[in-house]
Amino acid sequence: MMQYDCAIIGAGPAGLEAALTLGRARRTVIIFDNDTNRNKVTREAHGFITRDQISPSTFRELGKRDLANYSNIHYMNATVEAITQSNGSIFEVKTKEKSYHAKRLILATGMHESYPEVPEIQLFYGKSLFSCPYCDGWELQDKPLIIIADGDEHALHLTKVVYHWSKELMVATNGYPISNEIKEVLKHKKIPFYEEKIKKLHGDDGYLTEVELKSGEKLKRSGGFIAPLFFRANSFAQQLGCELKSDLEIDTDILGRTSVKNIYAAGEGQELAPSSLILSAADGYKAAYGANSDMIEEEF
Template sequence: MMYDCAIIGGGPAGLNAALVLGRARRRVALIDNNQPRNAVTHASHGFITRDGTTPGEFRRIAYEEVLRYPSVDHLQTEVVSVGKLASGFELLDSAGLRVQARKLILATGVKEIFPEIDGFYPLYGKSLFNCPYCDGWELRDQPLVVVSEHPSAFHIAKLVLNWSEDLVVCTNGMASLSDEQKTQLESKGVVVREQPIAAFIGQNGQLEQVRFADGIRVPRTGGFVTPQFVQSTPFGEQLGCERTEHGGIKTDPLGRTSIPGLYAAGDASYIAPSQLIYAAADGSRAAMGVNMDLTEEDFVQ
């Protein structure tokens, strides 16, 4: 069977794309390996009507809604390769199943690469996070730390001051702040520490101290660590998609990539900001692009 559209990725972008296409009576294969990036997160925020919902509950409700539409098939499997056909695309999963579709949406998201600091992962998603908009409210007025090895360190530090003025900014041994930026932060009462971090100290998911390589320990109860984002899958690169300067898959306003019939939505296309509501809206946008292009192709036959 040839699907109208296959969607790789069952996050908010892929789910909303499937919802829109299902309502447009398109035959859709929604393919998801059930390994969401936000699985460690205690709650999802910033999405109206779902603020504070756990990621698992968000996905449960979303799948319940999407699968009400009989033309949407949910395939819980892992795609291992994608090939271009004259009439569309062929996907191969880890069990050898082949799925063919006229159009393909990559809603595969990104992976986070965090600094290698001892003690980070037991605290991640509980008292250490990467997005102030997602978790800043829960950490408001606490003694916080920002760790960033990237040029975005200054921006993130300024942003976090909206939630707490008791702030230590760490570059983990990297030159990610200019002298002028350090002076500006210190004028706001921010402590800047450029020494490498040896470990995060805490228990039961709660940060207690940041220990630096020089032995100094700074008490903190939470904070934000800036990761590097990379594509979760190689499919866009393998198919020859143009990329943005930030590493996302370049798309037009309706999610079309540089490869005819191939669309991208969510974090895979714009990398940041990584927000559920952005991704869901982007999935809707790409689905409308798919449906518009299918409509035009079928109308002239």
């Protein structure tokens, strides 16, 4: 059975960049992906120089096309079901159909998100409701927006950031109470806030026009931002013994090395926090550089 130099789990910007960097370093690479990337609901991605306004699906296809130029990089459209390590060295990556072996492992699985508990909110997410002002604030600048968050602290943080792009804001915590301290901050900035549950979002084809509260009051809004909760779609890092910081972030050094030898982490799944395409790609490059440097030292 073929033994790869490195197996990469996840083909988002971090995984794709890691595969390209290792491939160009003359390493045999196998990268696994099951098309569950978090940003697939977004029509356009922004902030990556030369790729501004690109769709996530196009970005991935261009990345896969780059990898196809290298015969030593193998792309697998498959879900990884388990990863084990034998004798503290070789990794066995198992899919439903087959097992693969590699000397190094890069975890670039990204993360998933759960939305505030608002009926059919997912129909608007990625079209007129977003989670990152740095990604989508430009398109919503100066428009009447709403901040939706299940909790006042998340709402306040997001409001502070979005306020830079639009002063015409409302805050809805969807049934969660707002502390008096935060109420005073919002009042000072003349930002209306609503604690009652959201009954329904109104709009056409995912483009928001009104937010209807449980009382029946309707708030006219053109879009907004939500504060989702983030989680890993798998527990590979924990199962393999990688140390975590605060039960969230995988503990790594600057080159993505985890606490377990020969395991590296990159991208959003490393910090369990949203990131941009360009930062995730940079993480992938650094993890690949770390893995290749370690192999060079070992082989010399």
